[in-house]
Every structure is written in structure tokens, then in C-alpha cells.
Amino acid sequence: xxxxxxxxxxxxxxxxxxxxxxxxxxxxxxxxxxxxxxxxxxxxxxxxxxxxxxxxxxxxxxxxxxxxxxxxxxxxxxxxxxxxxxxxxxxxxxxxxxxxxxxxxxxxxxxxxxxxxxxxxxxxxxxxxxxxxxxxxxxxxxxxxxxxxxxxxxxxxxxxx
Numbered sequence: 001x002x003x004x005x006x007x008x009x010x011x012x013x014x015x016x017x018x019x020x021x022x023x024x025x026x027x028x029x030x031x032x033x034x035x036x037x038x039x040x041x042x043x044x045x046x047x048x049x050x051x052x053x054x055x056x057x058x059x060x061x062x063x064x065x066x067x068x069x070x071x072x073x074x075x076x077x078x079x080x081x082x083x084x085x086x087x088x089x090x091x092x093x094x095x096x097x098x099x100x101x102x103x104x105x106x107x108x109x110x111x112x113x114x115x116x117x118x119x120x121x122x123x124x125x126x127x128x129x130x131x132x133x134x135x136x137x138x139x140x141x142x143x144x145x146x147x148x149x150x151x152x153x154x155x156x157x158x159x160x161x
Contacts, residue, residue: 004141007031007044010064014043014076015144026093026138028109030066030116033090033142033149034073034125036082042144043077045069047093049108050115066115074123089125090149090161091116092140094132109133129161 003019009029015021021044023031035042045063052065062072077087094113113132120127131138131151139152152158 007046009046010048010061012043012045012061012063012069012073012076014041014080015142016041016080018145020144021142022140024139026140027095027097028093028112030091030093030109030112030132031138031140032070032073032116033140034070034077034082034087035090035142035144035147036077037086037088037147039082039086040144041077041080041082042142042147043073044142045073047112047116050111066112066119070116070119070123070125074125087125088128088147089120090129090142091127092131092138092149092151092161095134095136095138097135097137131159131161 004022005013005015007013007023017040023046030047032045047066047069048064050066052068062068094109096109136153136155141150149161
């Protein structure tokens with residue numbers, strides 16, 4: 001039986017060998033996977049918000065914000081022996097679950113997606129697949145052995161990227 005590691009809100013987890021990574025309840029949050037093409041090493045972050053500047057100096061887990069989660073995910077993968085040139089990314093989430101009028105929550109799903117992509121560009125990491133946007137939640141599972149990201153939705157069916 002393959003181990004499945006659950007990645008909670010603002011969390012970052014690593015998987016080696018045949019372990020898989022799972023993230024439930026992605027609405028406006030983004031589930032980001034970085035993985036090594038050649039080695040059975042992958043990491044997942046459950047990113048809640050685009051930028052740590054809104055924390056106003058308060059302590060927070062590094063997986064909470066796109067601008068801290070993506071570099072930390074890369075750092076942890078490299079520490080496990082991944083080779084940067086072999087690292088690729090896949091992501092899902094970034095939905096607009098609720099229509100709001102407050103400035104900091106407006107389009108938060110889209111802003112999360114944009115912030116993750118900005119960080120990937122800054123770190124020169126290639127995005128190989130995405131399933132983002134819409135107004136529905138997702139549950140994702142990354143299979144380390146096959147490098148497949150399975151996306152499950154209640155209303156839109158399942159897909160694999």
C-alpha cells in the first residue's frame with residue numbers, strides 16, 4: 001500500500017519513493033507540487049494567500065503565502081537531493097468560491113495563482129500543468145512514482161495532469 005501524506009492548510013510536506021501527497025478542500029487556495037523528473041522526490045504546499053506582506057510581522061508557517069511557500073518548497077526538495085534543472089511544477093486551485101467586495105479578499109483565488117506563477121518565474125521553475133480558476137473546490141493527489149497530479153471535483157468530474 002502506498003503512503004499518502006496529507007498536506008494541510010499552510011502546510012508543506014515532502015514525499016520520497018512511492019509515497020503520494022494529498023490536499024483536500026482547495027477553494028481559493030493553491031495546491032502546488034514541485035517534483036524531480038529523474039528522482040522519486042516531490043513536495044506539496046497548500047498556499048492560502050499571495051503575499052506575506054499582509055501578515056504585518058506576525059509569525060506564520062512558510063507554506064501560508066506564495067512568496068514564502070515556493071522558495072521553501074524548492075529549498076526542501078534540494079535538501080533531499082533533487083536537482084534544480086530537473087524540477088518541474090504542477091498546481092491546482094485558485095477558485096473564486098465567494099463573491100466579496102472587500103479589497104483584500106477580492107479575486108483572491110486568481111491573485112494566489114498569479115503570485116505562485118510569479119514565484120515560479122523568479123526561481124526559473126517550469127510549470128508543466130495546471131487546473132485553476134472556476135468557482136468549485138478541488139481535492140488533489142500527486143503520485144510520486146508516475147508524476148501525475150489527480151484532481152477530483154464534486155461537480156466537474158476528475159482529471160489528471
